[in-house]
Amino acid sequence: MRKKIVAGNWKMNTSVEEGILLAKQISFLTKDLENGVEVIIAPPFTHLAGVSQVLKNEGGKVHLSAQNCADQLSGAYTGEVSAKMLEDVGCKYVIIGHSERREYYGETNETLLKKIEQALSAGLSPIFCVGEKLDERESNRHFEVVAEQITEVLYKLKGFDMSKVIVAYEPVWAIGTGKTASSDQAEEMHAYIRRVIGGKFPALADDISILYGGSCKPSNAQEIFAKENVDGGLIGGASLVAQDFIAIIKSF
Ligand code: PEP
16 A cells, blocks of 8 residues: 655754754654654664654654665674664664765665665665756656666565565755755656556556655645655655644645
């Protein structure tokens, strides 16, 4: 079954104290939520243990995600954090392949596949990000680029594993820029992504949640989430302000 999901990607923001406070506010404000939306927050690594405790104390309605994981199981990989460690600390999800990781840290499709495999074998659901850059959209290659990101990574998974994956379509030109894809542009790409997934996993395509990300905010979430193939959002900037994040969650 396709789930409605709103996930907040905090990126490299907030002190531990601020993060704990934000997690408490989000937990409190979502307590009586009854619109069936799965709420996820993805704080920095250093915050995960503390935030995990907060979420457990508050009743476990908000789920924890990491923003990245290692492409290896364990061992001599200084500075890395394994998927199993994330599962140990209470994560249920991990964001993989965010455009900032692809662009600033050189993460390739090959690395991303390894990360997804690590996440899945640790019992985490990957939130796999895809999306085209501005010049790729302007030269009308956006469908081709996104299809390649999917076929080179997700097509290598087994159906059972694919059923645990969430896809986030994040046009790079819309991330943190204030420019949002129109709801029609989002729907067009989400429907396309579903068709591409169906090319390899026909029985699953309808059940995979596909989130939109890129300057999503309270003022545009409702229109975007109303589209048939948009199952929620991956929210950056607006997820750092509890009231805005809640307003987005309530846009369903
Ligand atoms: C993101 O980084 O995943 C994102 C969608 O950021 P923003 O909402 O700030 O554009």
